[in-house]
Amino acid sequence: MGHCAAGDAWRAAVSPKSSLRDNPRSSAHVRPPESSEKHHATTIHMMNSRTSVESLSSFDLLSATRELVRKSRGLEAELLVHLGEIDERKLYLDRSFSSMFAFCVGELGFSEDAAYNRINLARAARGMPVLLEALRSGQVHLAGLRLLAPHVTIENQCKVLAEAAGKSKRKIEELVARLSPQPAVPTLVRKLPDRPTPAPESPAFSFGTTQPVQPPPASSPALALAPPPAPPSPRRDERRAVIAPLAEETFKFQFTGSRACHDKLRQAQDLLRHRVPDGDLGTIFEKALDLLIDQVKKERFATGRKARHTPSENLDESCSRHIPDRIKREVFERDGGRCTFADDRGRRCTETGALEFDHVDGFARTHLHRADRIRLLCRAHNQHAAEQLYGRAFMDRARGLLEPLPRPGSHSG
Numbered sequence: 251m252g253h254c255a256a257g258d259a260w261r262a263a264v265s266p267k268s269s270l271r272d273n274p275r276s277s278a279h280v281r282p283p284e285s286s287e288k289h290h291a292t293t294i295h296m297m298n299s300r301t302s303v304e305s306l307s308s309f310d311l312l313s314a315t316r317e318l319v320r321k322s323r324g325l326e327a328e329l330l331v332h333l334g335e336i337d338e339r340k341l342y343l344d345r346s347f348s349s350m351f352a353f354c355v356g357e358l359g360f361s362e363d364a365a366y367n368r369i370n371l372a373r374a375a376r377g378m379p380v381l382l383e384a385l386r387s388g389q390v391h392l393a394g395l396r397l398l399a400p401h402v403t404i405e406n407q408c409k410v411l412a413e414a415a416g417k418s419k420r421k422i423e424e425l426v427a428r429l430s431p432q433p434a435v436p437t438l439v440r441k442l443p444d445r446p447t448p449a450p451e452s453p454a455f456s457f458g459t460t461q462p463v464q465p466p467p468a469s470s471p472a473l474a475l476a477p478p479p480a481p482p483s484p485r486r487d488e489r490r491a492v493i494a495p496l497a498e499e500t501f502k503f504q505f506t507g508s509r510a511c512h513d514k515l516r517q518a519q520d521l522l523r524h525r526v527p528d529g530d531l532g533t534i535f536e537k538a539l540d541l542l543i544d545q546v547k548k549e550r551f552a553t554g555r556k557a558r559h560t561p562s563e564n565l566d567e568s569c570s571r572h573i574p575d576r577i578k579r580e581v582f583e584r585d586g587g588r589c590t591f592a593d594d595r596g597r598r599c600t601e602t603g604a605l606e607f608d609h610v611d612g613f614a615r616t617h618l619h620r621a622d623r624i625r626l627l628c629r630a631h632n633q634h635a636a637e638q639l640y641g642r643a644f645m646d647r648a649r650g651l652l653e654p655l656p657r658p659g660s661h662s663g
Protein backbone atom coordinates (compact mmCIF):
# COMPACT_ATOMS: atom_id res chain seq x y z
CA MET A 251 0.00 0.00 0.00
CA GLY A 252 2.72 2.41 1.00
CA HIS A 253 4.48 1.47 -2.22
CA CYS A 254 1.44 2.54 -4.27
CA ALA A 255 1.15 5.85 -2.49
CA ALA A 256 4.77 6.60 -3.14
CA GLY A 257 4.39 5.61 -6.78
CA ASP A 258 1.38 7.86 -7.28
CA ALA A 259 3.13 10.77 -5.67
CA TRP A 260 6.10 10.19 -7.90
CA ARG A 261 3.92 10.11 -11.00
CA ALA A 262 2.09 13.22 -9.91
CA ALA A 263 5.42 14.92 -9.38
CA VAL A 264 6.80 13.87 -12.75
CA SER A 265 3.74 15.06 -14.57
CA PRO A 266 1.76 17.37 -12.33
CA LYS A 267 -1.00 18.12 -14.84
CA SER A 268 -1.75 14.57 -15.87
CA SER A 269 -1.51 12.14 -13.04
CA LEU A 270 -2.04 8.48 -13.77
CA ARG A 271 -5.72 8.80 -13.00
CA ASP A 272 -6.31 11.42 -15.69
CA ASN A 273 -4.38 9.55 -18.30
CA PRO A 274 -6.96 7.95 -20.62
CA ARG A 275 -4.48 5.26 -21.70
CA SER A 276 -4.03 3.92 -18.22
CA SER A 277 -7.15 4.90 -16.29
CA ALA A 278 -9.02 1.69 -16.84
CA HIS A 279 -12.26 1.84 -14.88
CA VAL A 280 -11.75 -1.72 -13.90
CA ARG A 281 -8.47 -2.00 -12.05
CA PRO A 282 -6.12 -4.36 -13.85
CA PRO A 283 -5.50 -7.51 -11.85
CA GLU A 284 -1.85 -6.46 -11.11
CA SER A 285 1.37 -7.52 -12.68
CA SER A 286 1.94 -7.32 -16.42
CA GLU A 287 -0.87 -4.94 -17.33
CA LYS A 288 0.06 -2.58 -14.57
CA HIS A 289 3.67 -2.82 -15.59
CA HIS A 290 2.68 -2.09 -19.17
CA ALA A 291 0.76 1.02 -18.15
CA THR A 292 3.68 2.26 -16.11
CA THR A 293 6.04 1.71 -19.01
CA ILE A 294 3.80 3.67 -21.35
CA HIS A 295 3.49 6.39 -18.78
CA MET A 296 7.25 6.62 -18.38
CA MET A 297 7.69 6.83 -22.13
CA ASN A 298 5.12 9.63 -22.29
CA SER A 299 6.80 11.32 -19.41
CA ARG A 300 10.14 11.16 -21.18
CA THR A 301 8.68 12.65 -24.35
CA SER A 302 7.12 15.44 -22.37
CA VAL A 303 10.41 16.08 -20.55
CA GLU A 304 12.22 16.32 -23.86
CA SER A 305 9.79 18.99 -25.01
CA LEU A 306 10.34 21.16 -21.92
CA SER A 307 12.28 24.38 -22.21
CA SER A 308 15.50 24.43 -20.20
CA PHE A 309 13.92 26.84 -17.73
CA ASP A 310 10.90 24.59 -17.21
CA LEU A 311 13.10 21.51 -17.03
CA LEU A 312 15.11 23.05 -14.20
CA SER A 313 12.10 24.24 -12.25
CA ALA A 314 10.30 20.89 -12.70
CA THR A 315 13.43 19.17 -11.39
CA ARG A 316 13.59 21.44 -8.36
CA GLU A 317 9.97 20.60 -7.69
CA LEU A 318 10.73 16.88 -7.94
CA VAL A 319 13.61 17.25 -5.51
CA ARG A 320 11.37 19.11 -3.09
CA LYS A 321 8.75 16.36 -3.28
CA SER A 322 11.25 13.55 -2.99
CA ARG A 323 12.67 15.10 0.18
CA GLY A 324 9.17 15.22 1.62
CA LEU A 325 8.63 11.58 0.66
CA GLU A 326 11.95 10.54 2.15
CA ALA A 327 11.10 12.25 5.45
CA GLU A 328 7.68 10.59 5.42
CA LEU A 329 9.28 7.23 4.72
CA LEU A 330 11.57 7.66 7.72
CA VAL A 331 8.59 8.34 9.96
CA HIS A 332 6.95 5.12 8.75
CA LEU A 333 10.13 3.10 9.15
CA GLY A 334 10.56 4.46 12.66
CA GLU A 335 7.05 3.31 13.56
CA ILE A 336 7.51 -0.16 12.04
CA ASP A 337 10.75 -0.45 13.96
CA GLU A 338 9.07 0.64 17.18
CA ARG A 339 6.27 -1.91 16.77
CA LYS A 340 8.76 -4.59 15.70
CA LEU A 341 6.45 -5.49 12.83
CA TYR A 342 9.36 -7.13 11.04
CA LEU A 343 9.12 -10.03 13.50
CA ASP A 344 5.59 -10.88 12.34
CA ARG A 345 6.87 -10.77 8.77
CA SER A 346 9.45 -13.41 9.68
CA PHE A 347 12.45 -11.13 9.61
CA SER A 348 14.80 -11.18 12.56
CA SER A 349 15.68 -7.51 12.38
CA MET A 350 14.58 -4.21 10.95
CA PHE A 351 17.63 -4.30 8.73
CA ALA A 352 16.72 -7.72 7.28
CA PHE A 353 13.16 -6.49 6.73
CA CYS A 354 14.31 -3.37 4.89
CA VAL A 355 16.57 -5.35 2.59
CA GLY A 356 14.37 -8.44 2.18
CA GLU A 357 10.91 -6.96 2.03
CA LEU A 358 11.35 -3.33 1.05
CA GLY A 359 14.16 -4.00 -1.40
CA PHE A 360 16.59 -1.42 -0.03
CA SER A 361 20.30 -1.83 -0.59
CA GLU A 362 22.26 -2.59 2.57
CA ASP A 363 23.64 0.97 2.66
CA ALA A 364 20.23 2.56 2.20
CA ALA A 365 18.72 0.30 4.86
CA TYR A 366 21.47 1.12 7.33
CA ASN A 367 21.26 4.87 6.73
CA ARG A 368 17.49 5.05 6.88
CA ILE A 369 17.11 2.91 9.98
CA ASN A 370 19.72 4.89 11.88
CA LEU A 371 18.18 8.18 10.90
CA ALA A 372 14.63 6.97 11.52
CA ARG A 373 15.61 5.95 15.07
CA ALA A 374 17.43 9.19 15.78
CA ALA A 375 14.54 11.20 14.38
CA ARG A 376 12.04 9.64 16.78
CA GLY A 377 13.83 11.39 19.61
CA MET A 378 14.72 14.44 17.58
CA PRO A 379 12.09 15.36 14.96
CA VAL A 380 14.15 18.38 13.98
CA LEU A 381 16.29 15.97 11.91
CA LEU A 382 13.30 15.19 9.71
CA GLU A 383 12.53 18.85 9.34
CA ALA A 384 16.09 19.47 8.19
CA LEU A 385 15.65 16.73 5.58
CA ARG A 386 12.25 17.89 4.42
CA SER A 387 13.30 21.49 4.03
CA GLY A 388 16.46 20.54 2.17
CA GLN A 389 18.65 22.13 4.85
CA VAL A 390 20.79 18.98 5.14
CA HIS A 391 20.85 15.93 2.85
CA LEU A 392 20.21 12.35 3.98
CA ALA A 393 23.87 11.30 3.99
CA GLY A 394 24.83 14.35 6.03
CA LEU A 395 22.06 13.79 8.57
CA ARG A 396 23.08 10.17 9.00
CA LEU A 397 26.59 11.35 9.89
CA LEU A 398 25.36 14.09 12.19
CA ALA A 399 22.62 12.15 13.97
CA PRO A 400 24.81 10.54 16.67
CA HIS A 401 26.27 13.94 17.56
CA VAL A 402 23.14 16.06 17.62
CA THR A 403 21.66 16.74 21.04
CA ILE A 404 18.67 18.74 22.21
CA GLU A 405 21.13 21.42 23.32
CA ASN A 406 23.19 21.73 20.14
CA GLN A 407 20.66 20.75 17.47
CA CYS A 408 19.87 24.23 16.12
CA LYS A 409 23.48 25.31 16.01
CA VAL A 410 24.76 22.09 14.44
CA LEU A 411 22.05 21.87 11.78
CA ALA A 412 22.49 25.53 10.88
CA GLU A 413 26.19 24.94 10.50
CA ALA A 414 25.64 21.86 8.33
CA ALA A 415 23.15 23.64 6.08
CA GLY A 416 24.01 23.37 2.40
CA LYS A 417 27.31 21.61 3.09
CA SER A 418 28.73 18.70 1.13
CA LYS A 419 29.14 15.31 2.80
CA ARG A 420 32.87 15.88 3.01
CA LYS A 421 32.37 19.19 4.83
CA ILE A 422 29.92 17.54 7.20
CA GLU A 423 32.51 14.86 7.97
CA GLU A 424 34.79 17.70 9.06
CA LEU A 425 32.03 19.15 11.20
CA VAL A 426 31.52 15.77 12.85
CA ALA A 427 35.27 15.51 13.51
CA ARG A 428 35.08 18.86 15.27
CA LEU A 429 32.05 17.79 17.34
CA SER A 430 33.66 14.52 18.26
CA PRO A 431 37.44 14.71 17.83
CA GLN A 432 39.27 11.42 17.37
CA PRO A 433 42.80 10.79 18.59
CA ALA A 434 45.65 10.86 16.10
CA VAL A 435 46.29 7.57 14.35
CA PRO A 436 49.67 5.86 14.61
CA THR A 437 51.98 6.27 11.66
CA LEU A 438 52.47 3.06 9.74
CA VAL A 439 54.33 2.00 6.65
CA ARG A 440 53.28 -1.53 6.01
CA LYS A 441 54.13 -4.02 3.33
CA LEU A 442 50.97 -5.53 1.91
CA PRO A 443 50.88 -9.21 1.07
CA ASP A 444 51.62 -9.99 -2.54
CA ARG A 445 48.54 -10.80 -4.51
CA PRO A 446 48.54 -13.57 -7.08
CA THR A 447 45.97 -11.96 -9.36
CA PRO A 448 46.11 -8.73 -11.34
CA ALA A 449 48.53 -7.09 -8.94
CA PRO A 450 51.10 -4.58 -10.17
CA GLU A 451 54.55 -5.98 -10.97
CA SER A 452 56.17 -4.64 -7.84
CA PRO A 453 54.73 -5.45 -4.45
CA ALA A 454 52.51 -2.67 -3.18
CA PHE A 455 53.19 -0.74 -0.02
CA SER A 456 50.74 1.00 2.14
CA PHE A 457 51.53 4.08 4.15
CA GLY A 458 48.68 2.80 6.11
CA THR A 459 47.11 3.81 9.33
CA THR A 460 44.79 1.73 11.37
CA GLN A 461 42.25 2.77 13.90
CA PRO A 462 44.06 2.87 17.23
CA VAL A 463 42.80 0.51 19.86
CA GLN A 464 43.99 3.04 22.40
CA PRO A 465 45.28 6.57 22.00
CA PRO A 466 48.87 6.58 20.78
CA PRO A 467 51.65 7.83 23.05
CA ALA A 468 51.95 11.59 23.22
CA SER A 469 55.46 11.57 21.80
CA SER A 470 55.70 12.05 18.07
CA PRO A 471 55.05 8.81 16.29
CA ALA A 472 58.14 7.12 15.01
CA LEU A 473 57.94 5.44 11.69
CA ALA A 474 57.06 1.88 12.44
CA LEU A 475 57.49 -1.03 10.12
CA ALA A 476 54.75 -3.37 11.06
CA PRO A 477 54.77 -6.97 9.96
CA PRO A 478 52.20 -7.85 7.33
CA PRO A 479 48.88 -8.87 8.82
CA ALA A 480 47.14 -12.13 8.09
CA PRO A 481 46.81 -12.23 4.34
CA PRO A 482 43.32 -11.14 3.38
CA SER A 483 43.49 -10.41 -0.30
CA PRO A 484 42.34 -6.81 -0.55
CA ARG A 485 39.54 -6.06 -2.94
CA ARG A 486 39.85 -3.18 -5.32
CA ASP A 487 37.78 -0.81 -3.19
CA GLU A 488 39.97 -1.56 -0.20
CA ARG A 489 42.89 -0.13 -2.09
CA ARG A 490 41.20 3.22 -2.46
CA ALA A 491 42.91 6.05 -0.67
CA VAL A 492 41.34 7.39 2.49
CA ILE A 493 41.43 10.98 3.65
CA ALA A 494 39.23 11.37 6.69
CA PRO A 495 38.99 14.17 9.22
CA LEU A 496 39.89 13.15 12.78
CA ALA A 497 39.49 16.47 14.55
CA GLU A 498 39.24 20.09 13.56
CA GLU A 499 42.84 20.36 12.40
CA THR A 500 43.87 16.76 11.82
CA PHE A 501 43.18 14.20 9.11
CA LYS A 502 43.92 10.56 8.58
CA PHE A 503 45.60 9.67 5.27
CA GLN A 504 45.85 6.18 3.91
CA PHE A 505 46.92 4.98 0.51
CA THR A 506 48.80 2.30 -1.35
CA GLY A 507 52.05 3.28 -3.05
CA SER A 508 54.64 1.59 -5.21
CA ARG A 509 58.03 0.32 -4.06
CA ALA A 510 59.60 3.32 -5.78
CA CYS A 511 57.34 5.61 -3.75
CA HIS A 512 58.41 3.84 -0.59
CA ASP A 513 62.09 4.15 -1.45
CA LYS A 514 61.73 7.86 -2.21
CA LEU A 515 60.00 8.37 1.10
CA ARG A 516 62.87 6.69 2.95
CA GLN A 517 65.36 8.79 1.03
CA ALA A 518 63.46 11.99 1.86
CA GLN A 519 63.41 11.01 5.52
CA ASP A 520 67.17 10.49 5.45
CA LEU A 521 67.85 13.74 3.65
CA LEU A 522 65.63 15.70 6.01
CA ARG A 523 66.93 14.07 9.18
CA HIS A 524 68.56 17.36 10.29
CA ARG A 525 65.27 19.25 10.03
CA VAL A 526 62.79 16.50 10.81
CA PRO A 527 64.74 14.29 13.24
CA ASP A 528 61.86 11.89 13.92
CA GLY A 529 61.11 11.51 10.21
CA ASP A 530 57.47 12.34 10.84
CA LEU A 531 55.54 11.31 7.73
CA GLY A 532 52.97 14.06 7.95
CA THR A 533 55.65 16.75 8.12
CA ILE A 534 57.62 15.28 5.23
CA PHE A 535 54.52 14.89 3.16
CA GLU A 536 53.55 18.46 3.68
CA LYS A 537 57.01 19.67 2.73
CA ALA A 538 56.96 17.54 -0.41
CA LEU A 539 53.55 18.90 -1.35
CA ASP A 540 54.75 22.49 -0.84
CA LEU A 541 57.51 21.88 -3.35
CA LEU A 542 55.23 20.09 -5.78
CA ILE A 543 52.52 22.74 -5.65
CA ASP A 544 55.11 25.45 -6.15
CA GLN A 545 56.59 23.71 -9.13
CA VAL A 546 53.32 22.91 -10.88
CA LYS A 547 51.97 26.42 -10.34
CA LYS A 548 55.17 27.72 -11.86
CA GLU A 549 54.88 25.42 -14.87
CA ARG A 550 51.20 25.94 -15.53
CA PHE A 551 50.55 29.47 -14.37
CA ALA A 552 54.05 30.98 -14.32
CA THR A 553 53.61 32.08 -10.72
CA GLY A 554 56.77 32.88 -8.80
CA ARG A 555 58.86 33.12 -11.97
CA LYS A 556 61.11 36.09 -12.36
CA ALA A 557 59.44 38.76 -14.42
CA ARG A 558 61.20 38.85 -17.75
CA HIS A 559 60.09 41.43 -20.18
CA THR A 560 61.86 41.25 -23.51
CA PRO A 561 60.79 42.67 -26.83
CA SER A 562 60.81 39.21 -28.39
CA GLU A 563 58.23 38.10 -25.85
CA ASN A 564 55.94 40.89 -26.95
CA LEU A 565 56.36 39.77 -30.51
CA ASP A 566 55.33 36.23 -29.53
CA GLU A 567 52.12 37.52 -28.06
CA SER A 568 50.60 37.97 -31.47
CA CYS A 569 51.70 34.87 -33.32
CA SER A 570 52.38 31.93 -31.03
CA ARG A 571 49.72 30.07 -29.08
CA HIS A 572 52.04 30.16 -26.10
CA ILE A 573 50.76 32.65 -23.53
CA PRO A 574 53.64 34.73 -22.13
CA ASP A 575 54.49 34.00 -18.50
CA ARG A 576 53.73 37.46 -17.20
CA ILE A 577 50.20 37.26 -18.63
CA LYS A 578 49.64 33.78 -17.20
CA ARG A 579 50.80 35.01 -13.81
CA GLU A 580 48.62 38.09 -13.94
CA VAL A 581 45.51 36.15 -14.96
CA PHE A 582 46.07 33.40 -12.39
CA GLU A 583 46.50 35.87 -9.57
CA ARG A 584 43.67 38.13 -10.68
CA ASP A 585 41.24 35.19 -10.93
CA GLY A 586 42.36 33.73 -7.62
CA GLY A 587 43.27 30.32 -9.08
CA ARG A 588 39.62 29.45 -9.66
CA CYS A 589 37.25 29.06 -12.60
CA THR A 590 35.65 32.42 -13.42
CA PHE A 591 32.47 31.12 -15.04
CA ALA A 592 29.40 32.75 -13.50
CA ASP A 593 25.77 31.98 -14.25
CA ASP A 594 23.10 34.57 -14.91
CA ARG A 595 22.49 34.89 -11.17
CA GLY A 596 26.15 35.74 -10.70
CA ARG A 597 26.99 32.47 -8.98
CA ARG A 598 30.59 31.57 -9.74
CA CYS A 599 31.91 28.08 -10.46
CA THR A 600 33.89 26.77 -7.48
CA GLU A 601 36.26 24.55 -9.48
CA THR A 602 39.94 24.99 -8.69
CA GLY A 603 41.17 21.86 -10.51
CA ALA A 604 42.06 21.28 -14.17
CA LEU A 605 42.07 25.01 -14.86
CA GLU A 606 42.79 26.32 -18.33
CA PHE A 607 43.43 29.72 -19.85
CA ASP A 608 40.57 30.83 -22.04
CA HIS A 609 40.81 33.57 -24.66
CA VAL A 610 37.49 35.37 -24.31
CA ASP A 611 37.44 36.35 -27.99
CA GLY A 612 38.92 33.08 -29.19
CA PHE A 613 42.62 32.87 -29.97
CA ALA A 614 41.87 31.35 -33.36
CA ARG A 615 40.07 34.55 -34.25
CA THR A 616 42.27 37.23 -32.73
CA HIS A 617 45.73 35.64 -32.37
CA LEU A 618 46.23 37.96 -29.43
CA HIS A 619 47.24 37.38 -25.82
CA ARG A 620 45.96 40.13 -23.56
CA ALA A 621 45.55 39.67 -19.82
CA ASP A 622 42.24 41.53 -19.83
CA ARG A 623 40.90 39.19 -22.56
CA ILE A 624 42.09 35.96 -20.96
CA ARG A 625 40.45 34.23 -18.00
CA LEU A 626 40.75 31.04 -16.01
CA LEU A 627 38.11 28.40 -16.70
CA CYS A 628 37.80 24.83 -15.56
CA ARG A 629 37.97 22.28 -18.39
CA ALA A 630 34.21 21.78 -18.55
CA HIS A 631 33.46 25.50 -18.72
CA ASN A 632 36.25 26.05 -21.22
CA GLN A 633 34.65 23.46 -23.50
CA HIS A 634 31.27 25.04 -22.87
CA ALA A 635 32.60 28.50 -23.79
CA ALA A 636 34.29 27.15 -26.91
CA GLU A 637 31.07 25.45 -28.00
CA GLN A 638 29.20 28.70 -27.62
CA LEU A 639 31.86 30.62 -29.50
CA TYR A 640 32.60 28.20 -32.34
CA GLY A 641 29.50 26.00 -32.33
CA ARG A 642 29.09 22.49 -31.05
CA ALA A 643 29.65 20.71 -34.37
CA PHE A 644 32.98 22.45 -34.83
CA MET A 645 34.13 21.52 -31.33
CA ASP A 646 33.03 17.90 -31.76
CA ARG A 647 35.14 17.73 -34.89
CA ALA A 648 38.02 19.41 -33.10
CA ARG A 649 37.82 16.71 -30.44
CA GLY A 650 37.74 14.04 -33.13
CA LEU A 651 34.23 12.91 -32.32
CA LEU A 652 33.07 13.33 -35.90
CA GLU A 653 34.66 12.71 -39.22
CA PRO A 654 36.65 15.76 -40.22
CA LEU A 655 35.07 17.89 -42.90
CA PRO A 656 37.02 17.98 -46.15
CA ARG A 657 39.09 21.10 -46.29
CA PRO A 658 37.74 23.69 -48.69
CA GLY A 659 39.41 23.30 -52.06
CA SER A 660 40.78 19.82 -51.41
CA HIS A 661 38.71 17.25 -53.22
CA SER A 662 39.56 13.75 -52.31
CA GLY A 663 39.22 10.80 -54.66
Ligand SMILES: [Zn+2]
Nearest residue numbers: 589599628631
Ligand atom coordinates in the same frame (compact mmCIF):
# COMPACT_ATOMS: atom_id res chain seq x y z
ZN1 LIG B 1 33.95 26.00 -14.05
